[in-house]
Amino acid sequence: MAKFRYISPDEVMTHNTERSCWLILANKVYDVSDYIHEHPGGYEILLNASGGDATENFEKVGHSDNARALLKPYCIGVTKQIPENEKEDDIHDEEISSRSFERIVIYLVLLFLMSIVVNFRWIPGAILLIVAALANEYF
16 A cells, blocks of 8 residues: 655645646545546536545535546545555555456466467367356456
């Protein structure tokens, strides 16, 4: 899990322009300067929220899980101590990401082996690889 530095709300208040757009969501500080013009609701919404705590407005809109996932790379710090349960969520996200990468590698290896098996027309080998791919999907 990445450790974030403490950023005071006063420091966040100084970043309220298009070039330097920071905001606070649930005690985490996000630098959305690079994302501001990509925001589906328009850059004005982020610009108006910049420099302060936007948690209430963010929650009122009802952002999707995908929108929340998009925030992660923009987190640069915290305004207070992060609760333990959020730290565990970050660790869980890293584990999921690691497992996803492993599955992709396994699929690529199986795909490569399948191309060899098909080239030599070895049917029992093809069946074995299909079973291995299914096992990778469900276990």
